[in-house]
Amino acid sequence: MAVQSDVIDDAGPYDRAKALSAFKLGDVTFYWITRLSAISVLLILGGIIVSLIVGAFPAMKEYGLSFLWTQRWAPSADPPVLGALGPMYGTLVTSFIAMLIAIPVGLGIAIFLTELCPQWLRRPIGMAVELLAGIPSIIYGMWGFFVLGPFLANTFQPFMIRIFDGVPVLGAIFAGPPSYLSLFNAALILAIMVLPFITSISVDVFKTVPPVLKEAAYGVGCTTWEVVRSVVIPYTRVGIIGGVMLALGRALGETMAVTFIIGNSFRISSSIFAPGTTISAAIASEFAESDGLHQSGLILLGLLLFVLTFFVLAAARLMLLRLEKKAGK
Amino acid sequence: MNFLKTMVVAGLVAASTTVAFAADITGAGATFPFPIYSKWADAYKKETGNGLNYQSIGSGGGIKQIQAKTVTFGASDAPLKAEQLEKDGLVQWPMVMGAIVPVVNIEGVKPGELMFDGETLANIYLGKITKWDDAAIKKLNPNAKLPAEAITVVRRSDGSGTTFNFTNYLSKASADWKSKVGEGTAVEWPVGVGAKGNEGVSGNISQTKNSIGYVEYAYAKQNKLTYAGLVNKAGKPVQPTVEAFQAAASNADWAKAPGYYVILTDQPGDKSWPITAATFILMHKDATDKAASQEAIKFFRWAFKNGGKAAEELDYIPMPDGVVKLIEKTWAAEIKS
Numbered sequence: 001m002a003v004q005s006d007v008i009d010d011a012g013p014y015d016r017a018k019a020l021s022a023f024k025l026g027d028v029t030f031y032w033i034t035r036l037s038a039i040s041v042l043l044i045l046g047g048i049i050v051s052l053i054v055g056a057f058p059a060m061k062e063y064g065l066s067f068l069w070t071q072r073w074a075p076s077a078d079p080p081v082l083g084a085l086g087p088m089y090g091t092l093v094t095s096f097i098a099m100l101i102a103i104p105v106g107l108g109i110a111i112f113l114t115e116l117c118p119q120w121l122r123r124p125i126g127m128a129v130e131l132l133a134g135i136p137s138i139i140y141g142m143w144g145f146f147v148l149g150p151f152l153a154n155t156f157q158p159f160m161i162r163i164f165d166g167v168p169v170l171g172a173i174f175a176g177p178p179s180y181l182s183l184f185n186a187a188l189i190l191a192i193m194v195l196p197f198i199t200s201i202s203v204d205v206f207k208t209v210p211p212v213l214k215e216a217a218y219g220v221g222c223t224t225w226e227v228v229r230s231v232v233i234p235y236t237r238v239g240i241i242g243g244v245m246l247a248l249g250r251a252l253g254e255t256m257a258v259t260f261i262i263g264n265s266f267r268i269s270s271s272i273f274a275p276g277t278t279i280s281a282a283i284a285s286e287f288a289e290s291d292g293l294h295q296s297g298l299i300l301l302g303l304l305l306f307v308l309t310f311f312v313l314a315a316a317r318l319m320l321l322r323l324e325k326k327a328g329k
Numbered sequence: 330m331n332f333l334k335t336m337v338v339a340g341l342v343a344a345s346t347t348v349a350f351a352a353d354i355t356g357a358g359a360t361f362p363f364p365i366y367s368k369w370a371d372a373y374k375k376e377t378g379n380g381l382n383y384q385s386i387g388s389g390g391g392i393k394q395i396q397a398k399t400v401t402f403g404a405s406d407a408p409l410k411a412e413q414l415e416k417d418g419l420v421q422w423p424m425v426m427g428a429i430v431p432v433v434n435i436e437g438v439k440p441g442e443l444m445f446d447g448e449t450l451a452n453i454y455l456g457k458i459t460k461w462d463d464a465a466i467k468k469l470n471p472n473a474k475l476p477a478e479a480i481t482v483v484r485r486s487d488g489s490g491t492t493f494n495f496t497n498y499l500s501k502a503s504a505d506w507k508s509k510v511g512e513g514t515a516v517e518w519p520v521g522v523g524a525k526g527n528e529g530v531s532g533n534i535s536q537t538k539n540s541i542g543y544v545e546y547a548y549a550k551q552n553k554l555t556y557a558g559l560v561n562k563a564g565k566p567v568q569p570t571v572e573a574f575q576a577a578a579s580n581a582d583w584a585k586a587p588g589y590y591v592i593l594t595d596q597p598g599d600k601s602w603p604i605t606a607a608t609f610i611l612m613h614k615d616a617t618d619k620a621a622s623q624e625a626i627k628f629f630r631w632a633f634k635n636g637g638k639a640a641e642e643l644d645y646i647p648m649p650d651g652v653v654k655l656i657e658k659t660w661a662a663e664i665k666s
Contacts, residue, residue, distance in 0.1 A: 075488075076496075076513025145529075150536055177479055180537055181522045264486030264523030275522040281486075285525065288387035289488025289514040 056300035073266035075294040082297035086266035090276035095251040097187035106198030114206040133196030141260030144189040149180035175271035181263035183276040194247035201243030205236040245316045255280040279305040354625045357384040358391020358404030362608045369632045395611045401621045403611040406490020411587035421588045422656045423607035426646040428546040430569045432554040446560035447502020456520035483533045483542035486523025488514040494606040498594035547644035561603045573602035574646045
């Protein structure tokens with residue numbers, strides 16, 4: 001302490017103007033550093049888009065818009081016939097089923113953790129959810145391939161096929177033969193993988209609900225279910241949707257685990273127990289040994305995933321905006 | 330402090346000298362021969378002190394890298410055509426061979442018991458034959474107990490030289506396959522599930538009952554999969570053995586093939602295994618770095634001479650002596666020193 005005061009004494013009286021301009025300079029520098037960091041995001045994103053477009057251009061020129069609704073994927077034909085319908089279908093279907101499973105389960109875990117769970121059980125469940133998020137996707141893929149796939153093919157799928165056999169529409173969706181590698185198996189793996197995103201974000205936002213609101217609701221005789229439905233969820237809606245979108249983003253782009261367990265077939269089948277493929281799985285599988293138009297087609301698939309994700313996120317923003325308007329905020 | 334500085338400087342000097350003097354050969358390409366190339370490189374380094382840096386980035390990548398002159402040699406499972414070699418000023422030769430075998434998982438069927446021919450195999454992969462007790466399969470295997478179950482077809486999902494050679498064989502054996510699917514590292518598969526890599530296909534086969542797939546011989550052997558025999562071009566049934574693979578290579582007409590462009594599928598000869606494949610090395614005739622180029626040739630010569638045993642240990646098949654002599658002549662004639 002003594003040393004410090006000595007130093008101050010030695011420095012003598014400050015020049016006020018000089019000190020102020022030094023502060024100002026610091027402030028301006030700080031402003032520019034943060035601004036440049038922020039702008040760099042746009043530059044990087046722009047760079048990625050430009051390089052994707054450049055790489056995809058030959059395929060765009062060759063196939064045009066028909067790329068979107070062609071189901072054939074024949075890279076070794078002469079000339080190659082490439083269409084994105086199969087992978088696009090697979091991407092959307094697996095993500096949709098994954099969200100269908102993960103949203104209710106994820107929210108269920110979050111509600112249980114914050115509202116109902118006895119104190120001693122909170123930490124183990126919370127940790128388990130976080131660990132789920134920490135598992136590398138290749139491990140999910142291997143587990144899906146060696147454990148989940150055989151289980152589904154031998155137990156779950158035959159059961160579903162039997163129940164829905166002959167039922168219109170559902171019979172076609174749950175049609176056999178059972179398969180180790182299928183769209184449904186991939187969707188289930190995805191659901192497990194995105195669960196932690198939905199759960200931990202929901203837990204965090206549920207904790208932001210002011211206790212006084214909940215206490216008031218309990219005070220007028222609400223049940224726990226009513227408090228969750230009418231107080232907690234409306235209060236945290238924006239946060240929950242944010243978590244769901246993050247999860248959906250991951251589901252759309254997940255590569256390694258899906259490649260392992262989806263069966264990598266470009267054909268579209270009405271059955272979700274049939275093999276399929278996703279955009280990212282197709283790129284990961286074929287990119288290394290591709291060239292020419294084939295490679296350009298794969299890059300175009302990548303660009304498509306980019307656009308698809310962008311639209312999904314934009315739609316989510318729009319939905320959020322509407323909800324907010326309706327809530328009168 | 331001074332001591333530390335001296336150490337650091339000494340270390341740096343040592344490091345820079347090793348970088349400057351050790352003639353490290355660089356190569357890139359096919360993943361299939363990676364295990365044997367790295368084993369050879371290891372033994373060669375012990376003997377001569379010269380290292381080899383091989384990046385297994387895939388055949389397509391290997392071709393691109395040698396064309397761009399970023400490596401001393403490229404490696405590819407699918408050979409380049411003679412016109413292409415001429416255009417890029419490249420020399421190409423086969424380095425080591427492998428074989429592809431059909432594998433099945435049917436209860437009660439032991440390795441080597443089942444027999445297929447190209448036509449039947451093509452029809453299974455076309456989805457025309459869907460049951461194991463199909464008449465065509467029964468005809469080839471009158472004594473086998475075949476279940477009345479659906480066939481699960483397994484194939485590679487990633488682009489690969491294995492797929493190229495397998496589909497090339499099916500194209501030669503079946504006109505229908507040739508017109509509907511054709512050959513390539515990645516093709517438009519009519520049926521089946523795609524698994525990643527040889528290990529993916531092996532894993533799938535061993536887990537799925539009543540399945541069929543194709544893998545490199547080494548994978549079938551190491552994973553103890555139920556391989557099947559094939560009827561070759563001469564109409565003779567053959568089992569996948571090293572002798573059968575070498576017979577295919579010996580019977581191929583290397584001398585008359587410009588740039589050694591021989592795909593070793595469906596070769597003549599009573600003993601030839603029909604889906605054998607060589608993996609190729611590509612080098613510039615007139616390389617910018619001639620010293621590195623000569624170093625690489627020295628390494629390949631050493632590998633042909635001393636590497637056969639190591640190759641066999643890893644279930645690769647060394648090139649027959651007659652072919653090696655031809656290749657050495659090619660080196661002398663075409664690569665400028």
